[in-house]
Amino acid sequence: MTEQLKRRLNDSALLRWSVLALVAFTMLCGYILTDVMSPLKPMLEKELLWDSLDYGIFTSAYGWFNVFAFMLIIGGIVLDKMGVRFTGMGSCLLMLLGCGLKYYAISTTFPAGEMLFGMKMQVALAALGYAIFGVGVETAGITVSKIIVKWFKGKEMALAMGMEMATARLGTMLALAVTVPVATFFGATSADGEFHPNIPAPLLFCLIMLCIGTIAFFIFTFYDRKLDASADAEEEKEEPFRIKDIWLIISNKGFWLIALLCVLFYSAVFPFLKYATDLMVQKYHVDPELAGTIPSLLPLGTLFLTPLFGNVYDRIGKGATLMILGSFLLIVVHVMFALPLLNVWWFATILMIILGVGFSLVPSAMWPSVPKIIPEKQLGTAYALIFWVQNWGLMGVPALIGYVLNEYCKGEVVDGMQTYDYTLPMWIFAAFGIAALLFALWLKAENAKKGYGLEDANIKK
Numbered sequence: 001m002t003e004q005l006k007r008r009l010n011d012s013a014l015l016r017w018s019v020l021a022l023v024a025f026t027m028l029c030g031y032i033l034t035d036v037m038s039p040l041k042p043m044l045e046k047e048l049l050w051d052s053l054d055y056g057i058f059t060s061a062y063g064w065f066n067v068f069a070f071m072l073i074i075g076g077i078v079l080d081k082m083g084v085r086f087t088g089m090g091s092c093l094l095m096l097l098g099c100g101l102k103y104y105a106i107s108t109t110f111p112a113g114e115m116l117f118g119m120k121m122q123v124a125l126a127a128l129g130y131a132i133f134g135v136g137v138e139t140a141g142i143t144v145s146k147i148i149v150k151w152f153k154g155k156e157m158a159l160a161m162g163m164e165m166a167t168a169r170l171g172t173m174l175a176l177a178v179t180v181p182v183a184t185f186f187g188a189t190s191a192d193g194e195f196h197p198n199i200p201a202p203l204l205f206c207l208i209m210l211c212i213g214t215i216a217f218f219i220f221t222f223y224d225r226k227l228d229a230s231a232d233a234e235e236e237k238e239e240p241f242r243i244k245d246i247w248l249i250i251s252n253k254g255f256w257l258i259a260l261l262c263v264l265f266y267s268a269v270f271p272f273l274k275y276a277t278d279l280m281v282q283k284y285h286v287d288p289e290l291a292g293t294i295p296s297l298l299p300l301g302t303l304f305l306t307p308l309f310g311n312v313y314d315r316i317g318k319g320a321t322l323m324i325l326g327s328f329l330l331i332v333v334h335v336m337f338a339l340p341l342l343n344v345w346w347f348a349t350i351l352m353i354i355l356g357v358g359f360s361l362v363p364s365a366m367w368p369s370v371p372k373i374i375p376e377k378q379l380g381t382a383y384a385l386i387f388w389v390q391n392w393g394l395m396g397v398p399a400l401i402g403y404v405l406n407e408y409c410k411g412e413v414v415d416g417m418q419t420y421d422y423t424l425p426m427w428i429f430a431a432f433g434i435a436a437l438l439f440a441l442w443l444k445a446e447n448a449k450k451g452y453g454l455e456d457a458n459i460k461k
Helices: 002-011 013-035 038-047 052-068 071-082 084-107 121-152 157-185 200-229 244-250 253-267 270-282 293-315 319-338 345-373 376-408 423-450
Strands: 410-414 417-420
Touching: 013 084, 013 121, 013 157, 013 200, 038 052, 038 157, 038 270, 038 417, 052 071, 052 121, 052 376, 071 084, 071 121, 071 376, 084 121, 084 200, 121 157, 121 200, 121 345, 121 376, 157 200, 157 270, 157 293, 157 345, 244 253, 244 376, 253 270, 253 319, 253 345, 253 376, 253 423, 270 293, 270 345, 270 376, 270 417, 270 423, 293 319, 293 345, 319 345, 319 423, 345 376, 376 410, 376 423
Parallel strands: none
Antiparallel strands: 410 417
């Protein structure tokens, strides 16, 4: 009887996909806040007197604690020692705390010249909130990855990871598409007749969504506890994690190839999204209220393509090949954005759709490939180490782009708004894409030598 219960829990398609829906929704709520400030960059400069360097420092704060305080690595060790339920709920609470501080900072008017950590008080507090949130959402990401391996191993694992990533990207799409309309809708006209958008309003929306996402994860914990309590759960329990397992992970060449491909690829995508709305305004002359719509096509495309490519990997294989193709498309798009041609909205739209294809190809194959290289008992720490390496890019590249824009790319001030030339930043993003392609090729060669099975199907027949 208990064996049948285990089989129903772990092998029931309805139950495992329901579990996926709960944890994927939690990640969707997190990713809304991750990118909610991107479309607000022009408003931050005009209304709150930020500049591109302030914005770059704020955006880089996402990785401060993850990188320098090793919070992601600690989170991975906690995940392997304490399990997905404890770590996931802790991550949700950190996301709520970070979002609350960020909302307080943006909704509060501080005295002119008030500083903290050498930064404007508002920028510093918003950055601190974003840094705390970054610990929560990144730890939640590795937790959800381990949950999917736990519930889907030997089944539709890549498809499940693709569906989770697609749902998370829906959060990114919502952030890019609705942030400016929400800020505008709740805005007000001052006594002098000038309209002022309500910049904190989208952040309050994010805080509410994170509360709902936390409730969704709490519901998941009941299902997961039943799975662990079922028949042979004791027999299938993983060996306890040991500190020396970290050495086994970092001495694995395949791990480093995946980790470096990850940081280079994501450094050319997520930091780009932080500036993509401004790029649409500056280079392609899109109305600021509509400019976030074009970058939102990137996560919209991943809604359908990431699960599709994940399904291909599950049934046919070719994971390393998918990563090579995605990296190549990334280079093509950023080079086209850098070149001074066809500065019209429809061309930018086409490029964003192609970037969406590349952005679907690599993650759909990369994340399900990790369990083929790393033993399951070390997965939490392995994912954490990969995310830690990735956070160096997510922290450093936005600050680099902000510095480059501020120092080398300033144009004229038009209607109180600073203009920028995005050519140099786009070449920087293209360079990251080239490096990612080289590591993808190296990974495929290493797979041929070591037999990781990256070109093999995931579903065991």
